[in-house]
Amino acid sequence: MVTTVRTVLGDIPATELGATDAHDHLFLRSPLLPGQELDDPVRAGESLREFLRLGGRSVVQWTPHGMGREPAALAALARGTGAHLVAATGLHRAAHYRPEPLSRIVGTAAELFVSELTEGIGDTGVRAGLIKVAGGFHGLDAHARQTMRAAASAHHRTGAPIAVHLELGTGAMDVLGLLCRELDVPPQSVVLGHLGRCPDSVVHHEAAEAGAFLAFDGPSRANHATDWRLPELLLSLADAGYSDRLLLGGDTTTPDTPGMSHLLGPLRSRLELTLGESLLEQIFSGNPARAFALAPHRKG
Structure with a gap:
């Protein structure tokens, strides 16, 4: 069966993704990061071209609704560079939003997510290909549970994968318990982010055994x-048999984050010494083609 990934310029065969940055941000804005916005299309283009020069092909954007996604600019960058870019719908942690607009959105979040996945973001016609949500620190708060329920509903109606910000890398099994066991989302449609921030091998192996994709997406962060x-x-x-579950991303969140160029430059060179070229090729190219593909879905 031929699977597809929904990019900002339309659906493509998943096998065309090539070397993929599985979690990044070309544009991002949050009240938690005042004065550190990613909102410069020229700088975004420079970062993207450097990634392509290093052998990259695709970048999966995890910037969700209300955080400065700039869908029209993403589409322009994709056209101008030839890169495949995947945009996100969804909602981040409540702390990233002003309370009043967030309260209006959350109650109808599932419909918002479906609309942005199938019709487009705003009036741009650029469709999202990913649902981004977030857990709490070592568990799930009320906002996380509400947005994950909306994400599960949207997944069942569209087949879009769900990418989860794990706060400081924690709460992976709580997330899978809600999304997969309670809400019936197939684990292979879930990408768990920031696992490297909490280097607990036991949890990593449990999450991989459950069938989720594991994104190690914060390289270059000395803290x-x-x-x-x-x-x-x-x-x-x-070594435990989970090489097909692994993803790598740059997660550029502020202008001073090395991000994408670090991912395929210094980091890749270092990882080759331990993992070898074949495994890295699978992590950068083979696994993203499965992780970000649209799954068969229920109607309505």
Whole structure:
């Protein structure tokens, strides 16, 4: 069966993704990051072209609704560079929004997500290909539960994968318990983000055994156990038979984040010493083609 990924310029065969940054942001705005907005199309284009120069092909954007996604600019960048870009719908943690507009959105979030996946974001006609939600610290707060229920409903109606921000890398099994066991989302349609921020191998293996994709997506962050623990974490999972579950991303959140260029530059060179080229090819190209493909879905 030929599977497809929904990019900002339309659906493409999943096999065309090529080397993929599985979690990043070309545009991002949050009240938690005042003065550190990613809102410069010229700079975004420079970052994207450098990623392509290093051998990249596709970038999956995890910027959700209300956080400065700039869908028209993403489409222009995709046309201008030839990169495949995937945009997100969804909602982040409540702290990333002003209370009043968030309260109006949450109650009808499932309809919003479906609309942005099938009709387009605003009046741009650019469709999202991913649903982004977020857990709480070591568990799920009320906002997380409400938005994940909306995400599950939208997944069942569209087949779109669900990407989950794990706060400081925690709460993975709580997320899978809600989405997969309670709400019947197939685990292979769930991408768990930020696992490297909490380098707990036991939890990583449990999540991989459950069938979810595991995104290690915060390289270059000296304040997290990311780069220096990453080779051993990935190798442990690969040796246990979970090499087909692994993803890597840059997660550029502020202008000073090395992000995409670090991912395919220094980080890839370092990982080759431990993992080898074949496994890295699977992580960068083979696995994203399955993780971000639209799944068969229920109607209505």
